[in-house]
Amino acid sequence: MAGQADLTPAGSVGEEPLAVRLGGLCLPNPIIAASGTFGFGPEYAPFVRLSRLGAVAVKGVSLDPWPGNPPPRVWETPAGLLNSIGLQNPGVEVFCRDDLPFLRQAGTRVVVNIIGKTVEEYARVAERLEREAGIDALEVNISCPNVKEGGIAFGQDPEHAALVTRAVRAVTDRPLIVKLSPNVSDPVAIAQAVAEAGADILSAINTVVGMAIDLERLRPALGAVTGGLSGPAIKPIALRIVYEVSQAVGIPVIGIGGIETAEDVLEFLVAGASAVMVGTVTFRHPRRMEEIIEALPALLRRHGFRSVNEAVGAAWPGRSGGGR
Amino acid sequence: MGPKALEVVIARRELVAPEHVELYFSHPALKEAVPGQFAHIATVGTLRRPISFSRIGEAGEAAVLFRVVGRGTAWLAERREGEVLDLLAPLGRGYPPPDPGRPWCLVGGGVGIPPLYAALGKWGRGMQSMATVILGARTAAAVLMADDFRALGVEPTITTDDGSLGERGTVLGPLRRWWQTHPEGQVYACGPTPMLAAIARLKSPGGRLYLGMEQRMGCGVGACLACVVPAAGAAMPPWRRVCSDGPVFAAEELRLD
Structure with a gap:
């Protein structure tokens, strides 16, 4: 399979069985707080030891401040959550001034999620971040279903996705993650285009577009009418896309979608993910990411894997299906 | 001190009005709670339920009083004395102490x-x-x-x-x-x-x-930006978070039209 040349050397990262290397991004474990669910870091610090996490992916950051969508912005659904935050953020200058200093001293790895309304805006955010220390990777968000321009518009066809990727690639040598949308007919085509355009890592999936009705008001439940579905409801969709994309591209994939337990993490690893992002479950269980990190070594052993890296892609056709 | 993840035992449950239940519990960390602050309570489902304290005692005794409006609060209303609740608390900004010189x-x-x-x-x-x-x-x-x-x-x-x-x-x-x-x-x-x-x-x-203020809430700690209300003035983004900037606001901080 195409990905193996890049994935195998990661086994040499050290003795630590949880350590992973995704291209140039080295993490002590594969558990990353998902963008949009963890603020800029300090919000969850009373409940979570940030230094224990593999990394923190911060809320999406744009060139200028974005207002986001009108409330209500969340609605609980069976086994899931609809949100329509709309990428509210204070802009990259305020982020660098007010939020990065905390993250730098938090002892974790920092992934900055970047957003834009134009290709140029994405590049300018990345450019501005080049002047800042303490950033371990950029995650280019071309897949938010809650904004019309930018966001998902760039994630829906291979050419636009490649344009954004190339523009950001041109201004940074940092590890570059591109976050894929499930709201497309052929995620593999977009993944391949993005990989060819210079992405080092893919993350998949962003939320699944949907809506809810508030029967009390007989209106759409969300202020923005539609929103992005997350939580266990979307896990099967995410697993399928991770499985397909990870086999089709030669770069590592970060799995996202409904992960709540160490077992969920292992499912994503054997489907082909090299690390995962955990989001919605944090709202109910702020400590869950730490609990997963604590549980993962024993779970790997029980399934015959000596390390995270050994589990990656174990469910692919032609693999023996385990580390035994 | 700040907020903590707490497990508390329900000491008393009272049906105070039709569909309105008050649950009493205590924890040393709740000594710090300020009126207007809330507990984010795990129920069934994806999100916790934010409920303001109805009582705050000097030794950490506290209570929450809520109306049954959906699946989560229905589950909570079924809890009995001796059962454990999983809280994040105390959260948010409460009321300031009143000015003793004013009515x-x-x-x-x-x-x-x-x-x-x-x-x-x-x-x-x-x-x-x-x-x-x-x-x-x-x-x-x-x-x-x-x-x-x-x-x-x-x-x-x-x-x-x-x-x-x-x-x-x-x-x-x-x-x-x-x-x-x-x-x-x-x-x-x-x-x-x-x-x-x-x-x-x-x-x-x-x-x-x-x-x-109230608003549909997600994380309860200021991270997800779900529970916003319109801010006064020219702030950009033009919102305040109910969970962490509030729930209590001076009227001048908000645009309420």
Whole structure:
């Protein structure tokens, strides 16, 4: 399979069985707080030891401040959550001034999620971040279903996705993650285009577009009418896309979608993910990411894997299906 | 100190009105709680349920009083004494201590009443003569905690939409009269957003007004930006977070039209 040349050397990262290397991004474990669910870091610090996490992916950051969508912005659904935050953020200058200093001293790895309304805006955010220390990777968000321009518009066809990727690639040598949308007919085509355009890592999936009705008001439940579905409801969709994309591209994939337990993490690893992002479950269980990190070594052993890296892609056709 | 993840044992459960349940518990970390702050309580489903404290004691005794509105609160209403609740608490910014030199009016609508009772319970001693309480509800059965206020030495003025108890109408009538005679007064209000917006329009220029806001909430700690309300002025992004900037705001901080 195409990905193996890049994935195998990661086994040499050290003795630590949880350590992973995704291209140039080295993490002590594969558990990353998902963008949009963890603020800029300090919000969850009373409940979570940030230094224990593999990394923190911060809320999406744009060139200028974005207002986001009108409330209500969340609605609980069976086994899931609809949100329509709309990428509210204070802009990259305020982020660098007010939020990065905390993250730098938090002892974790920092992934900055970047957003834009134009290709140029994405590049300018990345450019501005080049002047800042303490950033371990950029995650280019071309897949938010809650904004019309930018966001998902760039994630829906291979050419636009490649344009954004190339523009950001041109201004940074940092590890570059591109976050894929499930709201497309052929995620593999977009993944391949993005990989060819210079992405080092893919993350998949962003939320699944949907809506809810508030029967009390007989209106759409969300202020923005539609929103992005997350939580266990979307896990099967995410697993399928991770499985397909990870086999089709030669770069590592970060799995996202409904992960709540160490077992969920292992499912994503054997489907082909090299690390995962955990989001919605944090709202109910702020400590869950730490609990997963604590549980993962024993779970790997029980399934015959000596390390995270050994589990990656174990469910692919032609693999023996385990580390035994 | 700050907020913590807590497990508390339900010491007492009371059905205080139809579909309204109050759960009592205690934890040393709740000694720090301020009236207007809330507990984010794990129930069934994806999100916790944010509920303001109805009582805050000096040794960490606390209670939450809520109305059954959906699956999560229905589950919570089924809990019994001895069962454990999983809380993040105390969260948010509560009411400031009242200015002892100003007449004080507490105005609550529906499940907005309990945090005001917590405020009078914490700060009311010696201020009974300065304090006015106005409680509003749709109907007599939904007027919450009136006897609790009486036990603190303040006879509440009650309004009901249907006139089944007290004055027919809303809290706005009695509040308008109070503000005419106490233009420098301080008002602590909590209730549905339209009620709070109407109260903000009544505010006398020399008075002070603090509003306990509600909004559909996600994380409860300021991370997800779900529970926003419109900010006053030219702030960009033009919002404040109910969970962490509030739930209590000075009226001047918000745009409530």
